[in-house]
Amino acid sequence: MSHTSFFDEIQEMNLAYLLLAQRLLGEDREAGMFRLKVDADMADLLLSLNARQLTQLARSNQLLCRFGPVSAERLRQVTHNPRDQGLTGLHASLLLADASFETLTERGSK
Secondary structure (H helix, E strand, C coil), X not given: CCHHHHHHHHHHHHHHHHHHHXXXXXXXXXXXXXXXXXXXXXXXXXXXXXXXXXXXXXXXXXXXXXXXCCCHHHHHHHHCCCCCCCCHHHHHHHHHHHHHHHHHHHHHHC
């Protein structure tokens, strides 16, 4: 795969992520902030971007979405759960929410 193809895919992913972020925040700000792991200032900024600005930001050759402050061990717990009984989504939500809460409380105590 060529670098041009990678860059095109990154740009498509960035635009999809930004549009999804705006939609999540627009429908339910608090839940969107929680799911995206962003603070109020970032939520305001994302909601304020117009189509031209979204496109401009998406054209970066760096991925805008990334794994949050989740350890590799937490992801292993989600993906290698030997007791999976149809609760994988719930288990993942709990583990990842716990990581978000820890990060927020660390920020608040500083």
